[in-house]
Amino acid sequence: MGEKEIEVLEILERNGRIDIQTIAKMVDLSVEEVQKLIQSLEEKNVILGYSAVINWSKAPIAEGVTAMIDVKVAPKRGVGFDEVAERIYRFPEVKAVYLMSGAYDLSVQIEGKTMTEVASFVSDKLSTLDSVLSTTTHFLLKKYKHDGIIFEPTKKDKRIVVSP
Known part of the structure; x- marks a missing residue:
């Protein structure tokens, strides 16, 4: 290139x-x-798409729920983590899947309308996959920065300095 x-x-x-x-x-x-x-x-699939970064907390609709799920898997001989990652990313709720180093093998980002919907995905779909050994779910509470874009820029302190 x-x-x-x-x-x-x-x-x-x-x-x-x-x-x-x-x-x-x-x-x-x-x-x-x-x-x-x-x-x-x-x-050549170098450019895969074009997207906008949206601050949904400012939009007049319900935000939904985003969760990051740490997944420990048993890799399969000959295909490693790729096969189980592919099975996971094919679910429509899944927005991203990453192979990670550390205590867990995959990090899965999903979006749902409610926490119950996310919990249902984890218990009914993700945890039931053959290669999945364990999961840990983390719910996103607030976005500060995403894709290099700061969501809430710091506000300047407008107070007057008072000294004795």
């Missing part, structure tokens, strides 16, 4: 909505070259 591809990827990672003309100026390429480059990166 060349230097220009990496530059374009870094630009798109910071702002997926930036227009191609601006990217072309930033990387000193023509608009057509940037379009071909981005199309090539999409076809």
Whole structure:
């Protein structure tokens, strides 16, 4: 992968909505070259999608529940953790699955409408998988920063300093 591809990827990672003309100026390429480059990166599955980071606590709808679940699994011979990870990420509730080092093997992020829905997923779907040995569920209480974006910037202290 060349230097220009990496530059374009870094630009798109910071702002997926930036227009191609601006990217072309930033990387000193023509608009057509940037379009071909981005199309090539999409076809190679380097660019998998474009998304917005939304602060749902500010939206006028119910937020739902997000949980991070630590999962200890027994890897299968020949496929390791990949097969069980694939079985887990195919559930529609699952938003992310990561292979981790440490006490647990996988970290699974899920979203549900209620805590009961999340608990039901863990007890009825996740824990019943053959390779799953144990789980620990952590509920997300508040987001401070996500994908490099701060949700609630610090407010400046407007008090006047009083000294004796």
